[in-house]
Amino acid sequence: MNTLKAEKRSMDIKAKKLRREGFVTGNVFGKKLAESIPVKIEKSAIEKLLKTSHKGSQIMLDIDGESYQVLIKDVEYNPLKGQVDEIDFQALVSDEKVHSVAEIELVDHEKVVYGVLEQFLEEIQLRALPAALVDKVEINVGELKVGESIKVKDLPIYQNKDIDILTDPEATIVTIQEVHNAPEADEEAEESTEA
Incomplete structure (x- = not known):
């Protein structure tokens, strides 16, 4: 410490x-x-x-x-x-629960090659006794596929009985979006080259 x-x-x-x-x-x-x-x-x-x-x-x-x-x-x-x-x-105080935040840290994001990684939450609000407090939550996003996401309720910290998570359990932390190209622009370009 x-x-x-x-x-x-x-x-x-x-x-x-x-x-x-x-x-x-x-x-x-x-x-x-x-x-x-x-x-x-x-x-x-x-x-x-x-x-x-x-x-x-x-x-x-x-x-x-x-x-x-x-x-x-x-x-x-x-x-x-x-x-x-x-x-x-x-x-x-050892026997008093306190409000705090845990910073969200994404790991293995360089392994995401298909899709776009979008992060919606930077931190999680929580309440716990000093001995149970955490200041960082690591999320491995390397295995995520397009269309998949991780919500607060999916985190191991959410299952910890010594920590009260105050952030909405249904809140999305991170998701992999499909890459969208602009097909209209491509079609227009093809038409103008044909003409």
Whole structure:
């Protein structure tokens, strides 16, 4: 599990000033915390973390030497600057179910040679105890044929009794569509060459 170092943030200093100084601001909230903890984290540490972790991942957060097991709850990007502005964490309690998301990752898509692969869902909403949380669902699409699709209810995670899937079980995640050429254009081209 990744560990991220953070410092308690003084609310006297504006977030914009901290961002200019190379920090990302954030908050830690949770049932067992008396109040949320405003934090600041070095931007380079966040960039390194987000290469291996993402929204829905569990990490250890070290705030001024005190460790918290947390879930990355939300990551707010600044699209103009191409960087993270804000990141929020939920402090986990072993006996409390939490809402989270699992990122969908398609594998073996290069094996799909007939048809067009279409992905409709990027993530699955779920609820589980910290010990049962997953942050990624891999789907092997290499064996799919034209016209076939995978729905949420087809995933092994859907059968896991420790995880409550909140996304519609009938929702299609991925499908293989038939490739459609434009026959009218071909016919017109043939007619014009004959004339």
